[in-house]
Amino acid sequence: xxxxxxxxxxxxxxxxxxxxxxxxxxxxxxxxxxxxxxxxxxxxxxxxxxxxxxxxxxxxxxxxxxxxxxxxxxxxxxxxxxxxxxxxxxxxxxxxxxxxxxxxxxxxxxxxxxxxxxxxxxxxxxxxxxxxxxxxxxxxxxxxxxxxxxxxxxxxxxxxxxxxxxxxxxxxxxxxxxxxxxxxxxxxxxxxxxxxxxxxxxxxxxxxxxxxxxxxxxxxxxxxxxxxxxxxxxxxxxxxxxxxxxxxxxxxxxxxxxxxxxxxxxxxxxxxxxxxxxxxxxxxxxxxxxxxxxxxxxxxxxxxxxxxxxxxxxxxxxxxxxxxxxxxxxxxxxxxxxxxxxxxxxxxxxxxxxxxxxxxxxxxxxxxxxxxxxxxxxxxxxxxxxxxxxxxxxxxxxxxxxxxxxxxxxxxxxxxxxxxxxxxxxxxxxxxxxxxxxxxxxxxxxxxxxxxxx
Amino acid sequence: xxxxxxxxxxxxxxxxxxxxxxxxxxxxxxxxxxxxxxxxxxxxxxxxxxxxxxxxxxxxxxxxxxxxxxxxxxxxxxxxxxxxxxxxxxxxxxxxxxxxxxxxxxxxxxxxxxxxxxxxxxxxxxxxxxxxxxxxxxxxxxxxxxxxxxxxxxxxxxxxxxxxxxxxxxxxxxxxxxxxxxxxxxxxxxxxxxxxxxxxxxxxxxxxxxxxxxxxxxxxxxxxxxxxxxxxxxxxxxxxxxxxxxxxxxxxxxxxxxxxxxxxxxxxxxxxxxxxxxxxxxxxxxxxxxxxxxxxxxxxxxxxxxxxxxxxxxxxxxxxxxxxx
Numbered sequence: 001x002x003x004x005x006x007x008x009x010x011x012x013x014x015x016x017x018x019x020x021x022x023x024x025x026x027x028x029x030x031x032x033x034x035x036x037x038x039x040x041x042x043x044x045x046x047x048x049x050x051x052x053x054x055x056x057x058x059x060x061x062x063x064x065x066x067x068x069x070x071x072x073x074x075x076x077x078x079x080x081x082x083x084x085x086x087x088x089x090x091x092x093x094x095x096x097x098x099x100x101x102x103x104x105x106x107x108x109x110x111x112x113x114x115x116x117x118x119x120x121x122x123x124x125x126x127x128x129x130x131x132x133x134x135x136x137x138x139x140x141x142x143x144x145x146x147x148x149x150x151x152x153x154x155x156x157x158x159x160x161x162x163x164x165x166x167x168x169x170x171x172x173x174x175x176x177x178x179x180x181x182x183x184x185x186x187x188x189x190x191x192x193x194x195x196x197x198x199x200x201x202x203x204x205x206x207x208x209x210x211x212x213x214x215x216x217x218x219x220x221x222x223x224x225x226x227x228x229x230x231x232x233x234x235x236x237x238x239x240x241x242x243x244x245x246x247x248x249x250x251x252x253x254x255x256x257x258x259x260x261x262x263x264x265x266x267x268x269x270x271x272x273x274x275x276x277x278x279x280x281x282x283x284x285x286x287x288x289x290x291x292x293x294x295x296x297x298x299x300x301x302x303x304x305x306x307x308x309x310x311x312x313x314x315x316x317x318x319x320x321x322x323x324x325x326x327x328x329x330x331x332x333x334x335x336x337x338x339x340x341x342x343x344x345x346x347x348x349x350x351x352x353x354x355x356x357x358x359x360x361x362x363x364x365x366x367x368x369x370x371x372x373x374x375x376x377x378x379x380x381x382x383x384x385x386x387x388x389x390x391x392x393x394x395x396x397x398x399x400x401x402x403x404x405x406x407x408x409x410x411x412x413x414x415x416x417x418x419x420x421x422x423x424x425x426x427x428x429x430x431x432x433x434x435x436x437x438x439x440x441x442x443x444x445x446x447x448x449x450x451x452x453x454x
Numbered sequence: 455x456x457x458x459x460x461x462x463x464x465x466x467x468x469x470x471x472x473x474x475x476x477x478x479x480x481x482x483x484x485x486x487x488x489x490x491x492x493x494x495x496x497x498x499x500x501x502x503x504x505x506x507x508x509x510x511x512x513x514x515x516x517x518x519x520x521x522x523x524x525x526x527x528x529x530x531x532x533x534x535x536x537x538x539x540x541x542x543x544x545x546x547x548x549x550x551x552x553x554x555x556x557x558x559x560x561x562x563x564x565x566x567x568x569x570x571x572x573x574x575x576x577x578x579x580x581x582x583x584x585x586x587x588x589x590x591x592x593x594x595x596x597x598x599x600x601x602x603x604x605x606x607x608x609x610x611x612x613x614x615x616x617x618x619x620x621x622x623x624x625x626x627x628x629x630x631x632x633x634x635x636x637x638x639x640x641x642x643x644x645x646x647x648x649x650x651x652x653x654x655x656x657x658x659x660x661x662x663x664x665x666x667x668x669x670x671x672x673x674x675x676x677x678x679x680x681x682x683x684x685x686x687x688x689x690x691x692x693x694x695x696x697x698x699x700x701x702x703x704x705x706x707x708x709x710x711x712x713x714x715x716x717x718x719x720x721x722x723x724x725x726x727x728x729x730x731x732x733x734x735x736x737x738x739x740x741x742x743x744x745x746x747x748x749x750x751x752x753x754x755x756x757x758x759x760x761x762x763x764x765x766x767x768x769x770x771x772x773x774x775x776x777x778x779x
Contacts (some may be wrong), residue, residue, distance in 0.1 A: 046463060152592065178592065184622070189581045189615025196585020196599075199570050200520065202592060220612075223575050231561035233554030238572065268777050292779040366457040 001050065001080060002071035005059075008037065008044045010250040011302060015039050016064045026054045034073070035061070040305050041166045042135070052077040102226040116151060126311030134304040137243075140285035141205060143314040145175055148203065151289060154190060155207030155244075164209045165245060165304055171208030191217035191242075195224045198240040203289060208244035211260045211298060218263075225294040226269030239292045243285070246274070246298035247339055247389050248426055248437060256428035257433075261337070264296040265399075266368045272366040273319060274298040276341035278308040280364055283318030284341045289391035291320060299338045323370035325377065329357030332383035332450055335374065335400065337363040340387040340438060347443040354453055358385075366396060374400075376405050382413040383450040386437050392420030417446040461514065462678070463589020465737055471513055471670060472733060473747045475505040475726050478529040480755045482540050485528065485545055489705045493763060494545045497574075498559045501529035503668075503700040506534025506725035507632055508533045510673025511600060514681045518595070522570040522583040523602035525560035526632075527700075530602065534569040536562075538754070539761040548765035555768040556776070577610030579603070580629070584616045587627035587690075598684050599627045608651045614658075621658040628680050629655055629692040631714040632667065638703045639711040652694035660690045668720075670729045698723075 005015055018036040022028055028048045035046045052075045066072065095186040131139070144237040157164045157173040159182040168330045172180040174449055183190040193206040208214045214221065221242065228236045248257035265272045271293050275281040281299070290293040308312065310316075326341070327348065336344045341362045351358060361369065378384055388397040401416045419438040427433055448454040463471075476639055482500045501508070504526075512533045515521070523530045531541055535550060544551030545559055552562050560574040570586060573579040583601030590597040594764045607613055608631060620627050631651050642651070652662040661683060665676045673695065680691040698720040702709040709717075733739040 181623075184615075184618060186615040186618065188612040189584075189619050192578060192581025192612060192616065193585040193588055196570070196582035196587075197524070197589045197592070198585070199582065200586050200589030218576060219575055220581065224573070224578055228563075228571070229779055230776050231553060231557040232563040232571070233552070233556050234779075235553070235563045235565055237779045271778075368733055410467050 001051075001075050001077055002070045003046075003049065003073040003075055005037065005066050005072050007044065007068045008039050009041055010252055011305075012039045012041075012068060014065045014067055014086050017059050017061050017066060018043060020057060020061045022054050024054055024057055028052060028054060028075070034068070040132075042162075044172045048075065050075060050077050052080075079234035084357065095361045111138045119206055126313060126316060128309040128311050130307050131278055131310050132305050132307050133275070133278040133281045133299070134165070134167055136248050136282035136310045137285055137299065138169060138171070139312075140169065140289070142171060142174060144286055144289040145171070146177060147314065148289075150201065151203045151205065152179040152181070152197075153207065154183050154194060156183055156185055156205050156209045156297070158182060163207070165301060167299075167304070168207065187213050187216035188220060189384055191220045192224065195220055196236055198225075198238045198294075199228065199236050201239075203239045203241075205243060205289060207243045208242060210249075210256060210301075211244050211246040212256050212258060214242065214244075214260065214415055220268075221264075221294070221296075222267050226267050227283050229293070230269060237292050238294045240286045241285070241295045241297050243288075244299060245301040247300050248421075248433065249301040251428060251430060251433060253428040254425035259388070259421065260296070261298060261388065262390050262394070262396040264298075265396050269294065270367065271295040272298065273320060273364065274300075274337050274338040274366055275364060276303065276336075276362050279307060279310045280318055280362075283316055284364060286318065287317045290317075295320075298338060302339065303342070316430075318364070321365045321368035321370055323373040324364055325359055325361045325373065326362050327358060327360040329359050330381055331356040331358055332385060332447060333359045333361060333374070333377040333381045334385045334387065334443075334447070335361045335363065337366060338389070340389050343389075343438050343440065343443060346386050347440045347447070350440070350444055350445050354448070354451075356447065356451060356453070358447070367398075371403065371404075371407070375406065378404055378408045379411045384412070384416045385443065385446045385450055386416065386418045387443055387446075388418070388420050389437055390421050392418060393423050395420055414450045414452065417449050419446050429444050462674075465663070465733075465739055468733060468737060469739065469743060469747060471509050471674075472726075472729055472744070473532055473690065473751065474512065475509045475670070475729065476748055476751050477538065477754070478505045478508070478532050479726055480751050481532060481542070481758070482528060484706065484755050484759055485542065486701065488542075488762070494559070495547065496558055497525065498545065498705045499526040500699070500701045500705070500732045503720070503725070504632060504634060504695075504697045505529060506670045507630065507697055508602075508675050508730070509697045510667075510670050511628075511630060511677045513622065513670075513674040514677035515600065516597070518568065519589070519597050520568045520570055520583075520586040521602075522586060522599070523570070523572065524576065524579055524604055524607065525574045527562055527572040531562050531567075531569050531572065534564065534567040536564050536567050538568065539758045541752045542758045542762035543765045544631045546762040546765070547767070548762060549768045549772075550761070550765035552563065554772060554776075556654075556772065557762055561695065576650070577603070577607040578612075580607065580613045581616040581619070584620045584625055584627055587625035589625065590626055591623075591688075594703045596685070597626065598681060599625075600630060601627055602630045604630055604637065604673055605631065605633040605635065605642050605651055606640070606645065608654055609646055614654070617655045617658040617660060617690075621660050624688050625690055626684050626688060627690045628677075628684060629662075629690065630659070631692065631694040632692055634697050634699045636699075636703065636711065639707070639709075642708065642713065644675045650694060652692045655692040660692050662692030662694065664694040664696060667697035668723050670725060671732065714738065
C-alpha cells in the first residue's frame with residue numbers, strides 16, 4: 001500500500017519531509033513512527049498505518065512542499081497483492097463541490113501579492129521582505145515587546161507550544177516566561193486578569209486561540225474593557241489588544257467558524273481591526289499595541305500563510321481607521337475586509353471581462369471606519385457592492401449600507417447590494433461550507449445587479 | 455486584645471479608623487435619604503452594617519496597594535480616602551461626581567487613591583483584581599491587590615478561574631469575601647453547597663480563614679496576618695468575613711426574605727458601637743474625643759449633601775467624551 005503525506009491540520013496543503021525514521025526493508029508495526037513531517041504550524045510524526053515491511057521510500061528526507069495525499073513510501077502488508085501497491089489510491093467517488101473556495105483563494109494568492117506589493121503606503125523607502133502574515137504578526141509582537149517592557153503576551157499555548165497557529169513562535173525564548181505566558185483554558189479568568197493588568201498600566205496582548213472562545217469572556221471584554229474609560233469619567237483606560245483568528249477556517253464546523261466583526265463593532269469603546277494581508281497585519285498590529293484603547297484584532301487562519309512584502313523596520317505603522325483602495329476604477333465600488341477582500345479579488349478577472357473596472361476598498365479598520373474614503377469612492381462610481389463573510393442578519397455590512405445611503409443618497413444610481421454569509425450555523429460538509437460563505441458567483445451577480453449588466 | 459492592638463496602633467490611629475467607620479455610616483444614611491427623596495436614581499447598594507470589614511482591612515493597607523470591589527462600593531472608595539463630596543455628587547449624577555456623573559453608584563474609580571472600581575457585574579472584579587496583582591508582580595513592586603467579593607459571587611465561574619490563576623502564578627492578592635449572608639434575596643445556604651465559602655479558594659492552594667467581620671479588631675488582626683503571609687510567601691490569601699447588611703440588597707429591596715428579629719439581633723452586634731465601647735473601656739479614650747469626631751462628621755455630611763445637590767448636571771457634550779482615549 002502507498003503511504004500518503006497526510007493532512008495534519010484542516011488548512012495544510014503541503015508539507016516537508018524532515019526525517020525518515022525507518023529504512024527500506026525494515027519491518028514495522030501499526031503505530032510505529034515512520035517519519036517526521038513539517039507543516040506550516042508544527043513538526044508532526046507520521047505513524048505506520050499497518051503492520052508490514054517498508055518496501056520503498058519514494059520521497060527522500062529533506063524534500064519540501066510535498067502535496068498532501070501524494071505517496072511518500074510503499075508499505076508491503078502481508079496478504080496484500082504484489083501489484084496492489086501501485087493502484088491503491090481510491091477513486092474519488094463523492095461529487096466535488098460546485099464552488100471550491102480554497103481554489104478561489106489559491107488563485108488569488110498570487111493576485112493579492114501583486115496587489116499589495118505594488119502599492120506604496122507612504123513615501124518612505126522601506127526595507128521590504130516577502131513574508132507570511134504569520135511572520136508579520138510575530139514580528140509586530142516581537143518588535144513592540146522589544147520597544148516597550150510593559151507589553152506582554154498571554155493566552156492558551158502561546159509560549160511552550162509556540163502558539164496553536166504558530167503566530168507566537170519563538171517569543172518565549174526571546175522574552176522569557178515572565179512576558180510570554182501560557183494560560184489555563186480559562187478565557188473568562190485570563191481575560192479579566194489581562195484587563196486588570198491593563199488598568200494598572202501594562203499593555204497586554206491577549207490571544208484567543210480562536211475568537212470563538214472569546215464568547216466565554218465577552219462580559220469582561222464589553223463590560224470591563226470597553227466601558228471603563230467612560231464610566232470612570234476618563235480615569236481608567238484599558239490599553240489591551242485581543243487578537244486571534246476569526247471567521248470560518250476550513251471544515252471546523254459550526255462552533256469554530258464564525259465572524260465576530262458585527263458583534264464587536266457594535267460596542268462603543270472598542271476598536272476593531274481586520275487585516276487582509278501580511279503588510280497591513282504588521283502595521284496595524286503595531287498601531288493596535290500602541291493604542292491606549294481596547295482593540296479587537298481579528299485575524300484569519302486561512303490568510304496566515306499568505307505572503308506580501310512587509311517593511312522590516314520597527315517604526316513601520318499603519319494608522320487605525322484608514323482604508324486602502326487596492327484597485328482603482330470608476331464603474332462601481334466593492335467593499336470588503338479580511339478574507340472577503342480575497343473573495344472580491346478572485347472575482348476581479350471576471351468583473352473586468354464584463355468591461356467593468358471597480359474601486360475595491362479594503363477597509364482594514366472596521367471601527368473607526370474610514371467613511372471619507374468610502375464616500376469619496378461612492379460619489380465617483382455611484383454603485384456599491386459590500387462583501388462580508390459574517391451572517392447578513394443585522395450585520396456590519398447592513399450598517400455600512402445604511403451609512404452609504406444616508407451620506408451618498410443623491411449619488412447612488414442603483415440599490416446597494418450586500419453579499420454576506422448565509423444565516424445558518426456553519427456546516428461541516430465541504431460543499432455546504434463553501435456555499436455558506438460569499439461565493440464568486442454571488443459577488444459577480446451582485447456586480448451585475450448594481451451595474452444593470454444582467 | 456487591647457494590648458496587642460495598642461502595640462500595633464496608637465489611640466490616635468484607632469480613632470482615625472473609628473472616624474472612617476462613622477463617616478461611612480453617616481454617608482450611607484444620607485445616601486439612603488437622598489434616594490428616598492428622589493435625588494439619587496438607579497441602583498443604590500448601601501454598606502451599612504459592614505463598615506468594620508473595609509476599615510479593618512484598611513488598617514493593613516499601604517498607600518500604594520490597590521483595591522477593587524463590586525457594586526456595593528461607596529464605603530470602599532471612602533475608606534480609600536476619596537473626598538465624600540465627589541462620591542455623593544456621583545450618586546446625584548452631577549458634573550462634580552468622581553466619574554463626572556457618568557458612572558453612578560456602581561462605577562467609581564480613583565487612580566490617585568489606587569481604587570480600581572466599583573464593578574457592576576457580579577464576580578467581574580475578581581479576575582480584574584488578580585490582574586492588578588499580576589501587574590504588581592510584573593513590575594517587582596512590593597504591593598498587594600485587595601479584592602472584595604460578596605457571598606453571591608462565590609458561585610460565579612470566573613471567580614474560580616481567578617483563584618486558580620492567582621495561586622498558579624503566585625500573585626500578591628488578598629481575597630476578602632464579604633459574606634453578608636444574602637446574595638440579593640437568596641440566603642447563602644440556598645445558593646452555596648458545602649461549608650464555608652473561603653474553602654472554595656483553599657482547594658486551589660490558597661491559605662485562608664473565616665473571621666467575625668463585625669469587629670474591627672478581629673478584622674484588623676486577620677488583615678495584618680494576611681498581609682504578612684503574602685509578603686513572606688508571595689502567595690495569595692483569603693479571608694471570609696462573617697458580616698451583615700442592615701438594609702436591603704439595594705434601595706428597592708424590602709428584604710422580606712429575612713425576619714425583623716434577625717436584623718435586630720445583628721444590629722445588637724453593631725461594629726461601630728462595639729468599637730466605640732472598646733475604645734472607651736480598653737483604650738481609655740475620652741468620651742469627648744469620640745463626640746468631637748462624630749460632631750465633625752455630621753457637619754461634614756451636611757456639606758457633602760449640599761455640594762452634591764448644588765453641583766450642576768453634566769454638560770450635554772459630556773455624553774460623547776471619554777468613549778475613546
